[in-house]
Amino acid sequence: MGMSVTISAAGAQDAEQILKLQYLCYQSEAELYGDYSIEPLTQTLDGLRAELSTGYALVARLGDEVVASVRGSVDASGTGRIGKLIVHPRMQGHGLGGRLLDAIEAHFAAELAAKRFRLFTGHRSESNLRLYLRHGYAAVGREPVSARLSLITLEKDAAAQEFAASA
Template structure:
């Protein structure tokens, strides 16, 4: 696991779209933000977020991003290449992202309500559901947090 740099943006975006394609199928919605994000938008995200990448044989096979607001670190868009899933990469990326923010009081993230594998991964890392956002259309969001205190 290492920090990604803006020069990785094109590969990160391709990976994100490939990984989130499964979510598009699951929700029958290919307009989800991770699937429609542009390269320019991702490059702007580097201004506010830290990106962590997982590399295998010189190819980026996983990524996650995080940013701090006050005492909370927001984690987003955990993505693992479909050919590399179920090997602990997502867990390692999450742990690496959390380790880069040792001074926060809590971590927060969200995922879709049908994303059972993601929800179970986050629960195994100590996250708990604290809110369900039913207003989000068309996908209901499950908001999870992990307190560090």
């Protein structure tokens, strides 16, 4: 008998599992850019707990195991800032990242009146870029961080998410 993945709001009790998953998932990003000092790999448990207490996060569980997560917040201008979308390597390629992205967008639009969504990823993170473009995001900026890394900022209107949900 197989288990299905469930998505729910994350709580403080999930912080340790999220941090361990984050560390695992960002190893490939660090290798891609040759930089193991990136923030997702240096974030502390206390830092993550503080982030969870001020924003919103979702987790995907397979049984009791957190296998994916996403988090963010909505600012005063109505921009839903989405970050740290992570999926366990063994669970990638099955649509889980897209499900989490859709779920946090829906929450931000319905509960927090988000007007637009914004996220970023590294310029060499091709699978991330493909996912975001497939979900209606468009690149709106590029910021050099180092000689090896530029961050691509992507956005979409919340109305585009509502249209996709009703289609």
